[in-house]
Every structure is written in structure tokens, then in C-alpha cells.
């Protein structure tokens with residue numbers, strides 16, 4: 001049995017793509033986006049109030065960094081996107097998979113510490129399943145990598161026929177085809193980061209101060225009655241967030257769970273949930289670390305956000321921000337000037 005914050009389980013009204021388009025044409029940031037960004041001296045992590053990054057922020061950044069920035073500057077559009085039928089279909093497939101191996105119980109949370117307690121209690125239950133050789137889905141992973149705190153959710157961990165611990169990531173597709181190389185690169189980055197985070201956790205490299213410092217959580221904070229009741233039901237006696245952190249760190253340190261030996265991405269067709277195919281992913285630590293360094297340099301304010309290169313302009317065709325994107329506009333102007341210069345030679 002897994003728990004989830006009540007708000008995540010509410011069935012929101014489905015909005016269609018048409019509504020998204022109307023909304024998009026109505027929303028315009030005041031003045032030039034890049035001008036406003038330059039006037040704001042805070043680094044992006046501070047400007048967007050981010051205490052940590054989600055692993056999906058980084059994999060989306062690998063697709064188009066500028067798109068991530070627009071998503072944060074115009075969260076209304078981003079939220080509407082989650083309600084688009086094609087995106088909802090992907091979420092439903094993930095939920096259906098999760099329900100195959102575990103029940104989900106809604107739980108009321110009253111503080112940020114309660115929300116993190118949900119993650120940690122789920123993690124503690126899943127460690128027990130992994131120790132018993134069973135499969136787990138939606139496993140929370142988190143920790144500091146190269147100075148920034150990252151949070152993610154692994155779709156599935158299980159033991160394969162060779163007895164290896166295998167990570168499986170589910171990606172749903174609107175067409176019955178594999179995604180482009182560019183999209184696969186962002187998926188590859190995502191699962192490589194999951195492996196780094198998971199293995200640091202089971203090697204006991206997580207640290208209480210790091211967690212509370214990055215996430216600004218209070219160790220002395222007591223839990224809501226629902227969290228306390230659930231913790232008791234699953235066999236843990238805790239009263240404050242600090243107790244729960246100690247319990248988690250102890251469990252992780254002595255869990256004796258092996259490293260992840262294999263990683264696979266399963267591509268499924270959204271319409272009927274059939275498997276398109278599976279791609280194996282290699283672990284490339286040096287590559288991940290250099291990618292992290294590059295993506296972090298944006299969040300740390302060491303460089304401006306970048307949109308897609310001209311060779312990848314096809315990505316803009318399916319982008320919700322194409323109409324307002326200054327990067328796209330500047331690349332189009334550059335290309336026009338180049339053509340004019342070539343013609344006048």
C-alpha cells in the first residue's frame with residue numbers, strides 16, 4: 001500500500017488542446033522576456049524559488065532549455081498542458097502500472113514536512129519489497145549531485161532473469177514509433193541520473209543536514225494525525241520529521257540492496273498501451289556529470305538559457321511557446337539575414 005497527497009488524486013476537469021491554444025494567445029508576458037530576465041539580478045534557482053530541481057527539469061532542459069524557462073514563467077500554460085488528453089493518457093498509463101503492484105491510499109498533508117513524510121514512508125516500504133526480491137513502482141529518489149539537490153521518481157525497479165537489479169522507465173507515445181534521437185538522449189539522461197541518486201542513497205551517502213538545508217525542512221516539526229496513523233500502520237514509531245529522517249538514513253545504510261545493473265526504457269503506444277519496444281541504456285557517469293555541469297550553469301546564473309539549434313528547429317513545431325519565443329524569432333531573423341547576404345554575393 002502506497003500513500004499519495006490528496007490533491008494529486010483529485011480528478012480535474014479535462015481541458016482540450018483548443019482551450020490551451022486560446023489561453024496561449026491571451027497570455028503575453030509584459031515587455032520583452034529577455035529584457036526582464038536581464039533586469040532581475042537573481043540567479044534562476046532563486047528567481048524561480050527552486051530549493052531543488054526535479055530530474056525531469058533536467059531531461060526537459062536537454063530537449064529545450066528555453067522551453068523550461070517559459071514553463072516556469074508562464075505556469076498557467078504549463079498546468080493546462082498537463083490536462084491535455086494526450087498528456088493525461090500518459091499519466092493514466094503510469095497510474096495503471098503502479099496500481100498493478102500497489103494500492104494507493106489518499107492522505108491529507110498539512111505541512112511541507114508532511115509531504116516529504118509521504119515520500120519517505122513510501123520509500124521505506126519499497127526498501128522492504130526490494131529486500132524481499134519484489135518489484136516496486138514509483139520509487140522516490142533524491143539527493144545532492146554536484147552541489148544541487150535533485151528529486152525524482154523511478155518508474156520501476158525489479159530483479160531480472162539474471163538476478164540483476166533492473167531499472168525500467170516507461171515512456172508513452174502518441175504514435176506507434178520510437179522517439180527521435182534527441183528525445184531518447186533526454187530519456188537516457190533521466191535514467192542515468194536516477195541510477196546515480198539511487199546508488200548514493202543505498203550507499204548511505206545521504207545526509208540529514210544536506211536534506212534539511214536544501215529543502216528548508218524543520219527537523220522538530222511534528223506530523224499531522226493522518227501521517228502518524230499511517231506510519232504506525234506500516235510499523236514505524238515517529239513523532240517528528242527528524243525522527244523520520246534518522247529512521248530513513250538507518251534503513252538505507254543497512255538495506256543491502258544491490259546497485260542497478262541494467263537500465264531499460266519501455267516505449268508504449270498511448271492508444272492501446274501496447275509495447276512499441278524497449279531500448280537498453282548504458283550508464284555513462286562522465287557524460288552525465290558533464291551534462292549536469294552544463295545544465296547547472298544555467299540554474300546558477302553563469303549563462304543565459306538556450307533554445308534549440310537551427311538543425312533542431314523541428315522541435316518548435318510542437319512547442320506551446322512557439323508564438324512568443326524570442327529565441328526562435330532571433331534564429332529566424334539570423335537565417336533571413338544570412339540568406340539575404342548569400343543572395344547579394
Ligand code: SF4
Nearest residue numbers: 064067307316319325
Ligand atoms: S519555440 Fe523552439 S526554441 Fe522556443 S521554447 Fe519552443 S522549442 Fe524552444
